[in-house]
Amino acid sequence: MVNHRLIVAAAVLAGAVTLVAPTVWAHAFLDHANPAVGSMVPTAPEAVTMWFTQELEPAFTTATVTDVSGNTVDRGPAQIDPKEPTVLRVALKKLSPGTYTVSWHALSVDTHTTTGHFTFTVGGG
Amino acid sequence: MAFLSGSLLVNPIPARAVVAAAVIFLSANSAALAHGFAGDRFFPATILTDDPFVASEMSLPTATLNPTQSDGSRELNIGSDLSMLITPNWDFTIGSDWAHIRSPGLPTVTGWTGLTTGTQYQLFINAEHEAMALAALDVTWGNTGRLAAGAPGFTTLSPTFNFGKGFGDLPDSLPWLRPFALTGNLALNFPTLAETQGVPNPNSFFYGFAIEYSIPYLQSQVKDLGIGPPFNRMIPLVEFALTTPFNRGQSRMTTGTVQPGVIWAGEYFQVGAEMIIPTNSLSGHGIGGVVQLHLYLDDLFPHSIGRPISQW
Numbered sequence: 001m002v003n004h005r006l007i008v009a010a011a012v013l014a015g016a017v018t019l020v021a022p023t024v025w026a027h028a029f030l031d032h033a034n035p036a037v038g039s040m041v042p043t044a045p046e047a048v049t050m051w052f053t054q055e056l057e058p059a060f061t062t063a064t065v066t067d068v069s070g071n072t073v074d075r076g077p078a079q080i081d082p083k084e085p086t087v088l089r090v091a092l093k094k095l096s097p098g099t100y101t102v103s104w105h106a107l108s109v110d111t112h113t114t115t116g117h118f119t120f121t122v123g124g125g
Numbered sequence: 126m127a128f129l130s131g132s133l134l135v136n137p138i139p140a141r142a143v144v145a146a147a148v149i150f151l152s153a154n155s156a157a158l159a160h161g162f163a164g165d166r167f168f169p170a171t172i173l174t175d176d177p178f179v180a181s182e183m184s185l186p187t188a189t190l191n192p193t194q195s196d197g198s199r200e201l202n203i204g205s206d207l208s209m210l211i212t213p214n215w216d217f218t219i220g221s222d223w224a225h226i227r228s229p230g231l232p233t234v235t236g237w238t239g240l241t242t243g244t245q246y247q248l249f250i251n252a253e254h255e256a257m258a259l260a261a262l263d264v265t266w267g268n269t270g271r272l273a274a275g276a277p278g279f280t281t282l283s284p285t286f287n288f289g290k291g292f293g294d295l296p297d298s299l300p301w302l303r304p305f306a307l308t309g310n311l312a313l314n315f316p317t318l319a320e321t322q323g324v325p326n327p328n329s330f331f332y333g334f335a336i337e338y339s340i341p342y343l344q345s346q347v348k349d350l351g352i353g354p355p356f357n358r359m360i361p362l363v364e365f366a367l368t369t370p371f372n373r374g375q376s377r378m379t380t381g382t383v384q385p386g387v388i389w390a391g392e393y394f395q396v397g398a399e400m401i402i403p404t405n406s407l408s409g410h411g412i413g414g415v416v417q418l419h420l421y422l423d424d425l426f427p428h429s430i431g432r433p434i435s436q437w
Contacts, residue, residue, distance in 0.1 A: 007352075026392035026424050027167075027392065029392075031346040034242055036349040037346065037349040038300070038349060112424075114162070115165055115252070118346050118347070
């Protein structure tokens, strides 16, 4: 049974290390977005809203939206919601049917960066 | 930051400018500080094969119940390994296992299986193509454990090349393949003794791969399917690793395992579980299993043991 005690002891130690960590950093991952990642929406949205897993640093967090030709269609710059600093929003110009690419660069308040991009389609284009 | 604080005392620099400079400095270095990121891709720490990135991290514990061996013995291993960044691109690793071996008709044997150390250098990280690679030299030290528990009586040197490649740069016509990633290890093992008590210690080639499918990548980059917790942070994977001796009369005696499983990656730690399937009778028979708790020390202790010793 020594082996079982060793497993438990190691698990407890690992858990304790996790819990007593004095300051934690983490990366801002995209949790979900509206329009949703890879979705098709019937009408043109007025903005793209993204929810992240960490609070964002306003000065160095960006998002751009482009059409299939690479033309910018957002009314940037993207804004972090002052009441909910995990939310990033970028307003859009009036979109025609078609597929659009959202590219984001997030700097969480602990200075870790993450990047990503996704598409959504308007009006079945 | 102590340097910045000192500067503030003697220079009339606006505080916001100093904060902005600090953010720029830190963010410029974050690609190297962050564990397992290459562009949009996050590579988890795999269990069987080594990671293609340097990091401050720790596995504690890795509990492995191996398949039954050809002599009927069965081994439980409790292992831990620690990796610490020396610079943002260079780290040092150390690890050891404790073994509990039951063999038919024989007393149970327990003991440490020997000390392994290594040093790794990050060769490159390519964000656009989600690619990375490192070179390493690992050493399994002889006479650092109990021989009866499987510890070697000789030292083995293992130059290693580890790589990772995400498939996020595939064409838009292949969206469902973009969450895939491949990581791999290629290593040569050179024992420092040609034989031990008449048994040859051959040089060998180790080759291991992990094929991963990232649900987080799928949901945040390709298509949000509405998969909720805890599945939205899971990365199903299949790992396999083989060792082929190539001299001293031991060639064609390839051994290895295939390990399907899943890793759940949180923001400060990850947990993983895999089944262990031997590739042939030389590698054992039946099924084993492994579970691991893995801690991201760079996120948990950013101001102490999680940061590189030097920014050089």
